[in-house]
Amino acid sequence: xxxxxxxxxxxxxxxxxxxxxxxxxxxxxxxxxxxxxxxxxxxxxxxxxxxxxxxxxxxxxxxxxxxxxxxxxxxxxxxxxxxxxxxxxxxxxxxxxxxxxxxxxxxxxxxxxxxxxxxxxxxxxxxxxxxxxxxxxxxxxxxxxxxxxxxxxxxxxxxxxxxxxxxxxxxxxxxxxxxxxxxxxxxxxxxxxxxxxxxxxxxxxxxxxxxxxxxxxxxxxxxxxxxxxxxxxxxxxxxxxxxxxxxxxxxxxxxxxxxxxxxxxxxxxxxxxxxxxxxxxxxxxxxxxxxxxxxxxxxxxxx
Numbered sequence: 001x002x003x004x005x006x007x008x009x010x011x012x013x014x015x016x017x018x019x020x021x022x023x024x025x026x027x028x029x030x031x032x033x034x035x036x037x038x039x040x041x042x043x044x045x046x047x048x049x050x051x052x053x054x055x056x057x058x059x060x061x062x063x064x065x066x067x068x069x070x071x072x073x074x075x076x077x078x079x080x081x082x083x084x085x086x087x088x089x090x091x092x093x094x095x096x097x098x099x100x101x102x103x104x105x106x107x108x109x110x111x112x113x114x115x116x117x118x119x120x121x122x123x124x125x126x127x128x129x130x131x132x133x134x135x136x137x138x139x140x141x142x143x144x145x146x147x148x149x150x151x152x153x154x155x156x157x158x159x160x161x162x163x164x165x166x167x168x169x170x171x172x173x174x175x176x177x178x179x180x181x182x183x184x185x186x187x188x189x190x191x192x193x194x195x196x197x198x199x200x201x202x203x204x205x206x207x208x209x210x211x212x213x214x215x216x217x218x219x220x221x222x223x224x225x226x227x228x229x230x231x232x233x234x235x236x237x238x239x240x241x242x243x244x245x246x247x248x249x250x251x252x253x254x255x256x257x258x259x260x261x262x263x264x265x266x267x268x269x270x271x272x273x274x275x276x277x278x279x280x281x282x283x284x285x286x287x288x289x290x291x292x293x294x295x296x297x298x299x300x301x302x303x
Contacts, residue, residue, distance in 0.1 A: 049076030051125035053093035068092035078289035119187035151218035180241035194238035208258035
């Protein structure tokens with residue numbers, strides 16, 4: 001992870017503070033110093049969760065924020081519970097990178113306002129709304145009836161000779177980079193995790209056109225590839241921006257929106273389990289949380 005704050009006043013203050021603590025430790029009994037160290041090691045982690053609906057978990061019980069459609073069982077809440085962390089969850093359905101530094105709607109503060117110098121861990125899921133993925137899916141659904149066996153959606157978004165979704169992903173990369181810089185500026189000592197999107201469509205590209213999944217058979221592979229491009233961009237920006245990428249796609253393969261109820265962790269366009277259309281249900285959020293926890297455990301072992 002790149003060091004962003006080598007000569008900051010906060011860094012110098014920390015150095016002075018460590019020196020004073022060292023002197024103080026020499027003046028107290030060994031048992032007291034050990035107890036102090038143990039207490040410090042058990043300090044509660046301050047976790048701030050940022051992001052869009054894949055992090056807030058709209059309609060997944062129990063909803064705790066009607067404006068942002070935020071669930072008490074979204075992946076940030078599950079991670080915080082498992083680690084006994086103090087969670088500040090400002091994830092909000094519909095959020096874009098712009099909403100990190102500007103108010104998304106009345107009463108919803110810029111998400112980065114929640115990040116402070118005391119923040120220890122930041123989780124971030126963002127980018128899907130920047131590329132307009134929900135609108136893309138709506139367009140795809142409308143075009144399906146005209147060519148249910150073909151690729152009407154892909155044809156629509158590549159008609160000019162340029163893949164407009166790939167272009168949107170490329171344009172979103174610098175915006176994600178700016179968000180990461182903003183996080184590091186506000187919380188220079190925090191561990192930052194960029195949490196990717198889970199597997200929405202069959203990874204083998206074989207579709208399941210139906211009333212509840214109104215997508216043309218030939219468009220599934222293209223939509224899968226667009227999501228992979230989005231996740232690849234997030235992984236690159238995390239790597240370049242001093243953060244760690246969490247792959248939630250791999251552990252959710254085989255549980256996409258085409259699987260039957262009980263096996264799918266991503267709901268269809270007409271959910272049978274409480275969740276927003278084409279979003280993780282409670283099980284999906286739980287699997288995303290496990291992916292985050294696995295990465296945190298690996299990082300702890302490395303340090």
